[in-house]
Amino acid sequence: MPAFLLGVVILLLLLWAGIAFSKSDPKQVARLLRAIGGGAAMLLAAFLLFRGEIAVAIPVGAFGLGLLGWTSFWSAPFWARTQRSAGQVSRVRTAFLEVELDHDTGRMGGRVLAGSYQDASLDALDQATVIKLFSEIDDDSRDLLAAYLDRREPGWRENAQHDAGAGAGARPGGAGKMTEQEAYQILGIQPGASKEEISRAHRSLMKKLHPDQGGTTYLAARINEAKDVLLRRHR
DSSP states (O other), rough: OHHHHHHHHHHHHHHHOOOOOOTHHHHHOOOHHHHHHHHHHHHHHHHHHHHOOHHHHHHHHHHHHHHHHHSSSSSSSSHHHHHHOOOEEEEESSSEEEEEEEETTHHHHHHHEESTTTOBBBBSOOHHHHHHHGGOOOOHHHHHHHHHHHHOTHHHHHHHTGGGSSOOOOOTTOOOEEEEEEEEHHOOTTTOOOHHHHHHHHHHHHHHSSSGGGOOOHHHHHHHHHHHHHHGOOO
C-alpha cells in the first residue's frame, strides 16, 4: 500500500508540472519532466530496496537513471525514437533570394543571390536597406522578401515607403512549376520521404506559417504546393 500511494503522489506531481509549464518552451518542459520523473523513480527504487524488493527496485532505478541521462541502458529512449529529428530547415529560393526557416525555433534567415547586395545576409541588413530591395527584385522575390520581413519586423509595413509595391499578396504558382527537389527543400525533408513524413512535415510547417498563425499567404501557398508535388509520387 505505501508503494501504491507513493506512485499516486508521483503521478500527481508529474501532472501538476505538466499543467504548470504547458506554456513554457517544450524542450525545457521535457527536460524538467524527465528530471522530475527520474528523481521520483530513484526515490521509488530506494524505497523498494529498503523493503527488500530488489527484483523490482533494479529496473525502476535503471529507468530513473535513463531519464536523468546517467546511463545508456537503452540505446535510444522511446521519446528519442518518436520525436521528429532536430535541425530540420526549410528553404525557399527565387531568382534573387534564398530564405531558410528553422523548424525548431521558427526563425527565418536568408541571403541575397543577385543584385546590388549579392551574397549579403538578410539578417545583416537593416530594415531600410531590406525594403530598398523591393525596387530591384522580381515579383516572386518580393513575395518571399515580404514574408521574411513579416517574421523579422512585424510592423514594417506601417513604416515602409514602398508598401504598395511590396507584392505581399500570394500568387500560387507564380514561380513556375515546382520541382521535386524544390518541394523537398521547402518541406525540409529528405528525398524519398514517405507519404506520412510528407504529411507530417506539411502539418508542422502550416502550424508555424499559416496566415491565421501569423504567417503569410505566400509561404502557406508554397508549402501546400510542395506537399501536392511530392504526394503525386505516392498515388
